[in-house]
Amino acid sequence: MVFKAIDGGAGRIEQSDRGMVTIAEYLANYEQGSVDALYDLGVALSTGSHGCIVDMIEAHKWFNIAASMYHTEAAWARADVADEMTAREIHEAQRRARSWLDADQRKVA
DSSP: OOEEEOGGGOEEEOOOHHHHHHHHHHHHHHHTTOTHHHHHHHHHHHHTOTTOOOOHHHHHHHHHHHHHTTOHHHHHHHHHHHTTSOHHHHHHHHHHHHHHHHHHHHHHO
16 A cells, blocks of 8 residues: 655555546546445445545545535445544545535536
């Protein structure tokens, strides 16, 4: 597992090539209107499925974003992964979610 530096000195897990393809596919499905795709992305990142490497911060981020769009299962999954995270990791996941939502809103406007 390789980490890249991010703000605050924490690490971001670098995904495998297959993981990056999976992430791109889910995000493309979201762009086509599927909020379920964001939930599915959180599942892949929290379980290490579909070629993704487990990254609980990113999983929480995607569950949080899907939950903000009224995806009920995502809200439950976010709570489940939060039980396995530190307060600092949850804070980082929330920061990333806010940043992504802000950028997504600017793109729409």
